[in-house]
Amino acid sequence: MDFNLNTCVFLPTLEAAVSFYLLPNVFPVGNLASYWVVFVLVNTFAVVLYKVILYPFFLSPVRNLPQAKGFIPLLGHGRMLMRRPAGDTQLQAIKDTPNHGLILTRGFFHTDRLILTTPAALADVLVHKSYDFEKPRFARGFLRKFLGDGLLMTEGEEHKHHRKLIAPAFHFRHIKELYPVFWSKSIEFCNAVKAGLGEQPSSAVLEIGHYTTQVTLDIIGLAGLGRDIGSLRNHEDELIKNYEEILEPTTEKVAYFISHLVLSPTVVAMLPWKLNERVRVTTGNIKRICKEFVAERKMNMKQESQASTESRDILSIMIRSNDFSDENLVDQLLTFLAAGHETTSSALTWASYLLSCHPKIQTRLREEIHHRIPDPKALSEPAFDVASLLESMSYLNGVCNETLRLYPTIPVSARVAIRDSTVAGQYIPKGTMLFVIPWAINRNPALWGPNAEEFVPERWIDKETGRATMSGGADSNYAFLTFLHGPRSCIGERFARAEMRALVAAFVGTFEMEMADPGEKVVIGGTITSKPVNGMKLRLKPVEWGS
Incomplete structure (x- = not known):
C-alpha cells in the first residue's frame, strides 16, 4: 500500500460518494465535501498506520533480522547517513551486531534498510543477482545532475x-x-x-x-x-x-x-x-x-x-x-x-x-x-x-x-x-x-x-x-x-x-x-x-x- 493518487484522491472520492448517496443515515456527516474530507483523513491515517507501524514491525519479511543499535522512533537509524566519515557508523554496527550477512536498520518512518556484511550476501547482490538490484531513484537523480x-x-x-x-x-x-x-x-x-x-x-x-x-x-x-x-x-x-x-x-x-x-x-x-x-x-x-x-x-x-x-x-x-x-x-x-x-x-x-x-x-x-x-x-x-x-x-x-x-x-x-x-x-x-x-x-x-x-x-x-x-x-x-x-x-x-x-x-x-x-x-x-x-x-x- 503506497501514498499515491488512488489512495489520497480517487478512493476517498468513491467512498464519499457511496456513503453520501447510498448510506446517508449510516454516516450523517452533512454534505459531499465533508464526506470526502473525512475519508481522506481516514485513508491517510490508515496508510500511515500501515507503513509506519504495522508493516515494518509486524508484517515485513525482514523484521526479525538482527537490528543495529541506535534506533529512534520515526527517525529510525537515519543518523547513520549523516555522520562522517561515511560508512564508519555502519562499520561499528557490523562489529556490534551478530549476524549472518544482513543487518536491519530503519530509515525515516521505519522503512527497511539492510546492511550487507558477508561475502555471500555481497556476492548475491553484486554478482549472482545483480540485475535484481538497482541504484535508488534519488541517487540516480542526484548524480544525473553531475x-x-x-x-x-x-x-x-x-x-x-x-x-x-x-x-x-x-x-x-x-x-x-x-x-x-x-x-x-x-x-x-x-x-x-x-x-x-x-x-x-x-x-x-x-x-x-x-x-x-x-x-x-x-x-x-x-x-x-x-x-x-x-x-x-x-x-x-x-x-x-x-x-x-x-x-x-x-x-x-x-x-x-x-x-x-x-x-x-x-x-x-x-x-x-x-x-x-x-x-x-x-x-x-x-x-x-x-x-x-x-x-x-x-x-x-x-x-x-x-x-x-x-x-x-x-x-x-x-x-x-x-x-x-x-x-x-x-x-x-x-x-x-x-x-x-x-x-x-x-x-x-x-x-x-x-x-x-x-x-x-x-x-x-x-x-x-x-x-x-x-x-x-x-x-x-x-x-x-x-x-x-x-x-x-x-x-x-x-x-x-x-x-x-x-x-x-x-x-x-x-x-x-x-x-x-x-x-x-x-x-x-x-x-x-x-x-x-x-x-x-x-x-x-x-x-x-x-x-x-x-x-x-x-x-x-x-x-x-x-x-x-x-x-x-x-x-x-x-x-x-x-x-x-x-x-x-x-x-x-x-x-x-x-x-x-x-x-x-x-x-x-x-x-x-x-x-x-x-x-x-x-x-x-x-x-x-x-x-x-x-x-x-x-x-x-x-x-x-x-x-
Missing part, C-alpha cells in the same frame, strides 16, 4: 549493451600501452609541485589536492578524449575550477545531498538555495566543455581516417561504434571525466596522507623506488616496459592496495530491489533498500583480522615469494570492495590501478613528505566521495632521485 545519463546511470539491458561497447578501451593490453602516458604525466605532476613550492623549496607547505586533481584530469583527458587538457600547465583551467567547486567537501553540500534523500529533486530545485544556482552554473559549464570536446574529437577523427590512423581513446571508440548520439556521447564523457579523475585524485591524496603519517613505510617505499628505478628518465624511452616494472614492485603495489582498501573513493553505495529476490537465503521484497559499504567491509576485522583499520602494506606481499598478491591475506575477494564486483564493478579499475602506481612512484621518489601540522586531525567529508574537508596540506622536501 554525470548526465552515462554508464553509471544506466540499468538493465541498456547498461549491458553500453558496457560491452566501452569495455575495449579498458582492456589490459590497452592499459599497458598507456603506462608511458601515466609516467610522463606523473613526472610533469612532480615538476608542477616543485614549481608550486617556490624558489626555495627546501621544505615548504603545499595543499596537494589541487595538484592531484590537475594531473588525474590531464591523464583521463589523454586516455578518454585523446587530447591533453593541460591543466597542470594552466592553474586557471576552467574545467578544474568547476570540478573543484562541485567536489569541495562542505557541510552545505552534505545537506544538499541529504535533501535529495528526503525531498524530490523537483522540490529541491524550487528551494531558494544559492547552491541550486551554483550547481546549475558549474554543471552547465562542464557540459558545454564536453560538447566542445566531442565536436573537436569528431573533426580530428575525420583527419585520422584520411591518414589511415585510428585512435583508441574512450571517446573515439564510442564514436566509431555509431551507437551513441552526440547528446549521449556528452553524457558518457561527463561520467568518465568525473569518475576517471576523482577516483585516483582522491586515492593519491590519501596515499600522501598515510605515508606522511608513517615515515618508516614512506622510507621503505622510496628505497624500493630508487633501487628499481635508478633513472626516472629511462622510463620515458619508447622501448622501456614501464608496465612490467611498476607492476612487479611489490611494496609499491602494497602501499597502493592498502590505500585503496582504507580509503575507498565511494565509501557507501545503495541498491534497491526492483523485484522480489533473495540474499544470503533471506527473502527480500521488491522495494527494499540494501547498502553496500566498501568503507565498512574493507575495514571489517572479521575479514581482515584485528589490524583491519591499520595501514599495513605488507599484508599485500607474499611472505614466501616476496611478490605482490591481490588478496591482501583476506579469504574472499569480496573483502575488498573499493571497485565493487560483477557486472556493475568499476570498468576503469585496471586504469585506476595503473595510474596510481605511476603517480605514487614518481611522487614518493621525488619528495619526502610529512603533515604540515603533525597534530592535525584530518576531517573526512564529501557527499559521494571521501575527501579531506580542509584539504591535504603537506610539508614537502625534494630529494635527489636515487639518493
